[in-house]
Amino acid sequence: MPEAALLGASYALFHVPDLVRYGSKPSRQIARDPTQLDAIAAHLRPYDAVVAYPPNQAFIGNLAPEALEHIERPRFRQPMESAREQGAFGRIFDQDAFYARLAAADPFNLVHLSDAEPPENTTPLSRQGSAVGWVEAGHPEDLSQTPELMLENLACKTSAIEAARLVLAQTETDPASIEYVFNTGEEAIGDRYQRGGGNLAKAVAEAIGCTSATGSDVKAFCCAPAHALVLAAATIRAGLYQRVLVIGGGSVAKLGMKYEGHVRKDMPVLEDVLASMAFILGPEDGRSPVLNLDAVGRHSVGAGSTPQAIYTALVSEPLKKLGLRFADVDRYAVELHDPDVTEPAGSGNVPLVNYRAIAALAVMSGQLTAPEMPAFVKQHGMPGYVPTQGHIPSGVPYLGHARAAMLAGTMQRAMVIAKGSLFLGKMTQLADGMSFMLEAR
Amino acid sequence: MDLDDQATIQQVVDKVGTEDLVVLLGSPNPESAELYAATVTMGDPTFAGPLAGIPLGLPVFHILEPEIVDQLPPDVFAEQLQMASLTLDTEPIFEVVQRIRSEMLSA
Amino acid sequence: MDLHNKRVIAIGERDGVQGEVIRDVAATLGANVVFTITQCFV
Numbered sequence: 038m039p040e041a042a043l044l045g046a047s048y049a050l051f052h053v054p055d056l057v058r059y060g061s062k063p064s065r066q067i068a069r070d071p072t073q074l075d076a077i078a079a080h081l082r083p084y085d086a087v088v089a090y091p092p093n094q095a096f097i098g099n100l101a102p103e104a105l106e107h108i109e110r111p112r113f114r115q116p117m118e119s120a121r122e123q124g125a126f127g128r129i130f131d132q133d134a135f136y137a138r139l140a141a142a143d144p145f146n147l148v149h150l151s152d153a154e155p156p157e158n159t160t161p162l163s164r165q166g167s168a169v170g171w172v173e174a175g176h177p178e179d180l181s182q183t184p185e186l187m188l189e190n191l192a193c194k195t196s197a198i199e200a201a202r203l204v205l206a207q208t209e210t211d212p213a214s215i216e217y218v219f220n221t222g223e224e225a226i227g228d229r230y231q232r233g234g235g236n237l238a239k240a241v242a243e244a245i246g247c248t249s250a251t252g253s254d255v256k257a258f259c260c261a262p263a264h265a266l267v268l269a270a271a272t273i274r275a276g277l278y279q280r281v282l283v284i285g286g287g288s289v290a291k292l293g294m295k296y297e298g299h300v301r302k303d304m305p306v307l308e309d310v311l312a313s314m315a316f317i318l319g320p321e322d323g324r325s326p327v328l329n330l331d332a333v334g335r336h337s338v339g340a341g342s343t344p345q346a347i348y349t350a351l352v353s354e355p356l357k358k359l360g361l362r363f364a365d366v367d368r369y370a371v372e373l374h375d376p377d378v379t380e381p382a383g384s385g386n387v388p389l390v391n392y393r394a395i396a397a398l399a400v401m402s403g404q405l406t407a408p409e410m411p412a413f414v415k416q417h418g419m420p421g422y423v424p425t426q427g428h429i430p431s432g433v434p435y436l437g438h439a440r441a442a443m444l445a446g447t448m449q450r451a452m453v454i455a456k457g458s459l460f461l462g463k464m465t466q467l468a469d470g471m472s473f474m475l476e477a478r
Numbered sequence: 479m480d481l482d483d484q485a486t487i488q489q490v491v492d493k494v495g496t497e498d499l500v501v502l503l504g505s506p507n508p509e510s511a512e513l514y515a516a517t518v519t520m521g522d523p524t525f526a527g528p529l530a531g532i533p534l535g536l537p538v539f540h541i542l543e544p545e546i547v548d549q550l551p552p553d554v555f556a557e558q559l560q561m562a563s564l565t566l567d568t569e570p571i572f573e574v575v576q577r578i579r580s581e582m583l584s585a
Numbered sequence: 586m587d588l589h590n591k592r593v594i595a596i597g598e599r600d601g602v603q604g605e606v607i608r609d610v611a612a613t614l615g616a617n618v619v620f621t622i623t624q625c626f627v
Contacts, residue, residue: 343606398561504597545586
């Protein structure tokens with residue numbers, strides 16, 4: 038049975054400043070206090086700034102995340118001169134390009150691009166405040182198909198389509214060779230009788246010409262991409278499929294989530310982009326790195342909720358299974374949220390806390406001393422650089438970089454460690470986590 | 479603090495009263511610790527929620543503070559909290575919570 | 586701070602110490618935990 042190889046990874050960013058107002062936090066705050074809209078508008082950055090923003094260049098593959106260490110914080114003050122829209126494994130799109138693709142991805146004519154006045158009960162689409170169109174409700178009496186929700190769902194679909202197109206082109210894969218698509222986006226696709234019915238995967242497969250594929254949505258909060266990649270790898274290993282696509286679209290709800298902190302510090306509203314990603318898996322080809330299914334980390338129901346229990350399940354146990362020490366993993370890819378975004382809002386540095394936790398576990402396992410923790414974090418971690426788009430930052434943005442380094446012979450092993458805050462859905466107080474190892478061939 | 483959580487805490491306080499009520503925090507950084515500690519002592523510092531202007535005056539501790547962990551048997555500490563104490567930069571967090579506690583006591 | 590027989594509100598954070606862990610520790614020290622929550626900010 039063949040190992041599952043990572044044949045390609047692609048990432049896309051869409052600058053959508055006029056959609057920031059529809060993010061969950063901005064829309065609620067604007068409803069309480071309409072002047073918040075002006076405050077946001079005064080702090081939006083132009084497209085050039087988004088392209089030149091070093092973390093965005095790292096996201097699309099033009100800069101190694103580790104190299105961000107040498108760029109002074111806050112990084113929005115250090116635009117990259119060599120920045121390009123086209124990345125080694127990704128692309129940045131402007132808002133007009135997004136709106137055009139949004140309309141193209143809409144099979145029910147809910148998206149209208151027009152400079153006419155948006156009708157009542159629609160969600161207006163603007164360009165710097167001027168009307169360029171609107172989104173209708175899916176059905177006037179359906180609370181799960183309001184104009185806002187149709188925009189969210191179509192935005193997730195649209196952004197996923199573009200990332201999928203990029204990875205198909207990058208790997209010169211015939212779309213018709215894809216047999217299955219796993220979607221990891223967190224939007225609920227459905228109607229009033231089946232609010233989260235799903236299968237955005239198949240909608241995207243149709244849009245990109247994957248005529249031999251069906252698919253399904255993997256729902257696991259921010260941990261979904263890790264679950265989906267492991268499931269995809271398992272289908273390859275089992276000989277069930279030859280080509281599997283894993284996708285994840287962007288989240289309108291997460292736009293401007295931390296905007297209050299940004300406005301208060303008079304900095305740009307950095308959560309002005311939708312992010313998406315796509316991966317292709319197939320049987321090992323002798324050169325592409327493989328997903329090691331012998332050492333998948335699972336945070337199980339019975340594992341316990343302490344940080345020690347979580348990281349033991351996700352890191353210690355897989356390492357033990359492979360007979361490896363903590364330092365044998367070249368890079369750990371944890372939740373990679375950009376600290377430029379989170380720190381001004383008082384939410385700390387998420388990747389750093391994750392890396393320190395791994396180092397702490399190494400100390401408690403007797404493989405590291407406490408004074409050696411900072412050096413471990415520098416050597417085996419990286420600065421955060423990914424937009425706070427929920428499931429997107431959860432370790433998997435690094436796969437493009439890891440794959441490139443492994444093909445170049447400069448990296449042997451990378452471990453992706455993903456986590457999900459299931460308790461937010463109020464069905465359980467548990468969190469979730471999943472990890473896997475990518476290995477060079 | 480999230481407005482719904484403020485409302486829940488308000489409900490808890492309404493139901494059980496503030497006597498013998500203590501708040502324990504698990505914040506990973508000083509900013510978050512400060513926001514939560516201030517909200518349950520002096521009232522919502524952002525003046526946005528149900529606890530705006532409501533000084534509950536509750537004693538608040540971070541779970542990793544010596545006042546709490548010194549009471550724990552070593553094996554309980556090792557299993558539940560040791561890793562967090564290694565992971566988090568605790569000094570700045572403790573400073574903030576201690577300052578808010580003493581401000582409340584002198585208020 | 587003697588937590589024995591005190592009522593406790595446990596406010597955990599996902600990247601720090603989770604609510605349930607605070608709850609379990611407080612219970613070990615004899616407290617009655619009346620409310621537990623874990624925050625997630627990303």
